[in-house]
Every structure is written in C-alpha cells, then in structure tokens.
Amino acid sequence: MSMYALPIAHAGHWLTGLLYFAPVVVVVGALAWQSMKDRHADDEEPGDVAS
Amino acid sequence: MTSRRRRRAAVAAAAGAVALALPASASAHGIGSKQPLPLPGWLFAWAAMVVLVVSFIGLAVAWSRPRLQDVVERRRFAVPRLFEALAGGLGIAAFVAVVYAGFAGVQVETANLIPTVVYVFFWVAVPILSLLFGDVFQAVNPWRAVGRAVGWAVQRIGGPQTPAPLAYPVRLGHWPAVVGIAAFAWVELVYADRGDPSQLAIMALAYAAVQLVGMSLYGVEAWSARGDAFGVYFGLFSRMSPLHWRDRALYTRPPLSGLPSMPVEAGTVALLAVMIGTTSFDGLSQGDLWNTLAGHLQDGFTSVGLSAEHALEAAGTVGLLAMVGVVGGLYRLGIAGMRTVGRGHQSGELARSFVHSLVPIALAYVIAHYFSLLAYQGQAIAPLASDPLGHGSDLLGTADWGISYTWIGSRAISYIQVAALLIGHVAGLALAHDRALATYRRVREATRSQYWMLAVMVGFTCLGLWLLFSTV
Numbered sequence: 001m002s003m004y005a006l007p008i009a010h011a012g013h014w015l016t017g018l019l020y021f022a023p024v025v026v027v028v029g030a031l032a033w034q035s036m037k038d039r040h041a042d043d044e045e046p047g048d049v050a051s
Numbered sequence: 052m053t054s055r056r057r058r059r060a061a062v063a064a065a066a067g068a069v070a071l072a073l074p075a076s077a078s079a080h081g082i083g084s085k086q087p088l089p090l091p092g093w094l095f096a097w098a099a100m101v102v103l104v105v106s107f108i109g110l111a112v113a114w115s116r117p118r119l120q121d122v123v124e125r126r127r128f129a130v131p132r133l134f135e136a137l138a139g140g141l142g143i144a145a146f147v148a149v150v151y152a153g154f155a156g157v158q159v160e161t162a163n164l165i166p167t168v169v170y171v172f173f174w175v176a177v178p179i180l181s182l183l184f185g186d187v188f189q190a191v192n193p194w195r196a197v198g199r200a201v202g203w204a205v206q207r208i209g210g211p212q213t214p215a216p217l218a219y220p221v222r223l224g225h226w227p228a229v230v231g232i233a234a235f236a237w238v239e240l241v242y243a244d245r246g247d248p249s250q251l252a253i254m255a256l257a258y259a260a261v262q263l264v265g266m267s268l269y270g271v272e273a274w275s276a277r278g279d280a281f282g283v284y285f286g287l288f289s290r291m292s293p294l295h296w297r298d299r300a301l302y303t304r305p306p307l308s309g310l311p312s313m314p315v316e317a318g319t320v321a322l323l324a325v326m327i328g329t330t331s332f333d334g335l336s337q338g339d340l341w342n343t344l345a346g347h348l349q350d351g352f353t354s355v356g357l358s359a360e361h362a363l364e365a366a367g368t369v370g371l372l373a374m375v376g377v378v379g380g381l382y383r384l385g386i387a388g389m390r391t392v393g394r395g396h397q398s399g400e401l402a403r404s405f406v407h408s409l410v411p412i413a414l415a416y417v418i419a420h421y422f423s424l425l426a427y428q429g430q431a432i433a434p435l436a437s438d439p440l441g442h443g444s445d446l447l448g449t450a451d452w453g454i455s456y457t458w459i460g461s462r463a464i465s466y467i468q469v470a471a472l473l474i475g476h477v478a479g480l481a482l483a484h485d486r487a488l489a490t491y492r493r494v495r496e497a498t499r500s501q502y503w504m505l506a507v508m509v510g511f512t513c514l515g516l517w518l519l520f521s522t523v
Contacts, residue, residue, distance in 0.1 A: 016521070017521050019091075019096070020093045020521055021510075031502040031506055
C-alpha cells in the first residue's frame with residue numbers, strides 16, 4: 001500500500017477517535033451560544049445575590 | 052414552574068442520565084482498556100456529556116448558596132500519643148523492610164517485594180485509602196516519624212538553646228512536591244529500569260534523605276505540608292474524605308468539604324496539572340498513536356547521538372511533559388473563560404481559587420487507569436510479603452498464594468473506570484460551582500462563570516475515556 005493511501009486507510013480509525021471529543025465541541029458550541037444570549041439579555045431586574 | 056418542581060425535574064433528569072450512561076448488560080461484555088469493545092467506547096463519552104450537563108443544570112437550579120466554604124467538623128474521639136508513636140514506628144519498619152528487600156532480594160521485578168509495594172500499594176492503594184479513611188499516610192509517614200523523633204531528641208538535649216528552623220520560603224510553596232511527583236511519574240512511566248529492585252531502593256533512600264534535609268532546614272510540619280511530595284499528594288486526596296485526623300483526634304465532616312480550605316501555595320496549580328497529566332500519559336503511552344509518535348521521536352533523538360534506550364526515554368519525557376502541558380492548558384483555557392464573566396477577577400487569582408476542583412479529577416484518573424493493576428497485581432502483596440527476598444521463605448504462610456484473575460471481570464473493571472471518571476468530574480463540577488457562588492456577587496454571574504468549567508470537565512472526561520478505550 002502506498003504511503004498516501006495509509007491516511008485514507010486509517011481514516012475510520014481517526015474518525016472514531018474524533019467521536020470521543022465531539023461532545024466537547026457540542027458543549028463548547030452550546031455554551032458559546034448561551035453566553036451570547038446572556039450578554040444580550042436585559043439585566044434590568046436586580047440579580048439575586050448568593051447568600 | 053415552582054422552584055421545588057424545578058428541583059424535582061433536575062433530580063429526575065440526572066438519574067435518567069446516569070442510567071443512560073450504563074450500557075445494558077445484554078449487549079455489553081468484556082469491556083476493558085484497549086480491548087475490542089462490543090459497545091462503542093465513544094458512546095460513553097456522549098453519555099458522560101449528558102451526565103455532566105444534567106449535573107450542571109441540577110447544580111444551577113438546586114445549589115444556590117455556598118455550602119462547602121465554611122464547614123463545621125464534629126470531633127468523635129481522640130487517640131493516645133502512644134498510638135502516634137506506634138504508627139510512625141510501623142511506617143519506619145515497613146520502609147526499612149522494603150528497602151532491604153530491594154537490595155538483598157532477588158533482582159527480578161516480579162519476585163521482589165519493592166516494585167509491587169511502590170507501584171501498586173503505595174501509588175494506587177494509598178490514594179484510595181486516603182479517600183476512604185482520611186490522611187492515613189501522615190500517621191505512618193516514615194521520614195516524618197524520623198524527623199519528629201530526631202526533633203524531639205534535639206529539643207530535649209538542646210532545650211531553649213535549640214535554633215529555630217528557617218521560615219519556609221513563600222515562593223517555594225508546593226514546587227518541591229511538583230518536582231517529586233513528576234520525578235516519580237517519570238520513573239514509573241519512562242525510566243527503562245523502573246522495575247529494578249535495587250534501583251528503586253536507592254531512589255527510596257535518596258527521597259528519604261531529601262525529606263530529612265528539608266525537615267531539618269524548615270521544620271518537620273512546615274516541610275511535610277509543602278515539600279514532601281507524597282505527603283502532599285496523599286493529603287490532597289484525603290481532603291475528600293469525610294474523616295479528618297487532626298491533633299490525634301478524629302473529626303467527621305461532609306465529603307469533599309476538606310477541599311475548599313486546602314492551602315493553595317506557589318506551584319499548587321502546577322502540582323494538579325502534573326498529577327492529572329502524568330496519569331494521562333500512562334493511558335496515552337499504551338495506544339497506537341503514541342507508539343507511532345514515540346518511534347519518530349526516538350529516531351530523532353538517536354540521530355543526535357543518544358543510544359536507543361536513552362532516545363526512548365527522551366521521547367517518553369517529551370510525551371510526559373506534553374500531557375502535563377495539555378492538562379494545564381485546558382485548565383487555563385477554562386480560567387480565561389471565567390475571567391470574562393464579572394469584573395475584577397484576575398486569571399492567577401481564579402486559577403488558584405478553583406484549583407481544588409481538580410483534585411477529584413486527579414483521583415478519578417488514578418482509579419480509572421490503575422484499578423485493574425490494584426485488583427490483580429495487588430494480590431501479589433500476599434505471597435511477596437511472605438517471601439520478600441524471593442529466596443523461598445514463607446514468613447506468613449502465603450508464599451504459595453496465586454493471583455486470581457477471575458474474581459472481577461473486565462466488564463466490571465470497565466464500569467468502575469467509567470464510574471470513577473464520571474463521579475470525579477461531577478464532584479469537581481460541584482466544588483467549582485460552590486466556589487463560584489462564594490466568588491461572584493450574583494448567582495447568575497456564578498452560574499455563567501461555570502459554563503467554562505463545565506466545558507473543561509467535559510473535556511477532561513472525554514480525554515479520560517479516549518485514553519482508556521480508544522484504540523488510536
């Protein structure tokens with residue numbers, strides 16, 4: 001097998017490995033979206049203070 | 052929805068997520084580290100994400116004020132001073148016996164007592180014992196016992212003329228412990244002669260000598276609390292225990308509550324990065340990805356003149372440092388994110404303030420990566436203790452005991468690994484959330500600041516599962 005075919009031959013291997021870290025991408029994306037929403041939210045009412 | 056209904060919904064969702072995280076027994080078998088899995092290992096990562104997100108929501112809804120920052124401990128009973136002396140004497144005797152076995156025993160890793168004691172009992176069992184029973188190591192710490200005995204004798208002889216120890220330098224902090232733990236991990240994971248009994252005995256004596264010098268300079272307690280790498284290491288884990296030994300008395304407290312009050316010194320963040328990073332390298336080093344990378348690195352080092360053995364050690368050193376860097380970098384990313392919330396918080400202050408939340412993760416990684424070693428090789432303590440020198444003796448009548456590999460199956464071990472990772476990261480999340488409530492003025496700010504810690508926890512969990520179950 002040529003050297004160039006090796007990465008393709010192992011692509012399934014690597015993709016499976018990436019699936020382990022896909023949840024991180026999902027969580028970071030969701031939290032980034034939520035952070036943007038929070039910044040645009042109207043903060044008129046006084047925030048509750050941790051007792 | 053009322054707050055009580057929201058809390059019930061959050062608890063129900065968390066329970067459902069935990070159930071989802073466990074595979075059905077009919078479809079899963081033989082799950083273990085680096086073995087072909089009938090159930091995709093990456094599925095655990097997705098389930099872990101769900102568990103952590105649901106836990107985060109549950110904390111945001113049901114935990115709205117700090118609960119762990121100021122905890123009252125309850126005194127249960129005291130032990131006589133003699134007990135303290137006996138425990139220290141036991142520790143010294145055990146240390147001398149193990150070191151003697153390293154020098155005088157058969158120089159075969161599997162037949163000599165010292166490798167199993169050091170890499171299995173000391174490095175894996177003691178952290179778990181510390182979680183369950185508090186800082187048991189402090190009671191039997193051999194070099195601390197010697198230091199206290201010598202200090203007592205010197206005081207008796209010198210009286211008021213005895214010079215006071217030097218003040219422990221603030222800048223030194225936990226850095227000696229960082230170096231000690233990193234060095235031990237290097238020996239365990241990289242050093243070619245890691246199993247050589249006499250080499251281990253020499254290193255044990257050298258470590259003890261360093262401790263005695265440190266204690267003589269700065270005082271026994273000041274050095275033990277900061278410079279004794281293993282004392283600090285086990286002490287951190289013991290802060291999660293509901294049992295707290297202090298001034299020869301036993302106190303009880305809520306689990307995890309010892310962590311918020313842990314002293315954070317110079318080097319504490321680095322220490323936690325080393326603890327988690329080195330255990331991560333243990334997992335990485337067993338995979339095909341590392342085998343490929345190590346081969347390239349080794350070729351590079353041999354091309355500059357190193358021998359094959361030293362080139363491999365150099366490659367391992369690079370990998371070890373890289374994993375410590377990855378872990379430290381992930382934590383710093385989370386801190387950088389937290390800094391964007393609210394005002395007036397500096398990165399260094401936040402990093403030190405939240406570093407205690409990494410301790411459960413460090414223990415989770417230890418259990419996840421080393422539990423099978425303890426479960427199987429740990430049984431070898433019995434025959435080895437009976438024949439410590441490997442010369443055919445049978446001091447305890449257990450020399451012919453074998454290792455049972457069937458008392459716990461690989462599926463159970465995998466469940467324990469996943470459970471340890473999940474519980475450790477949920478505990479870390481709870482500690483960080485509690486600290487955020489005490490740090491930020493508003494509950495809303497505290498919750499938003501923990502978005503980043505959630506991302507860090509999910510990242511660490513996915514990394515841990517990838518290291519355990521991926522074949523890459």
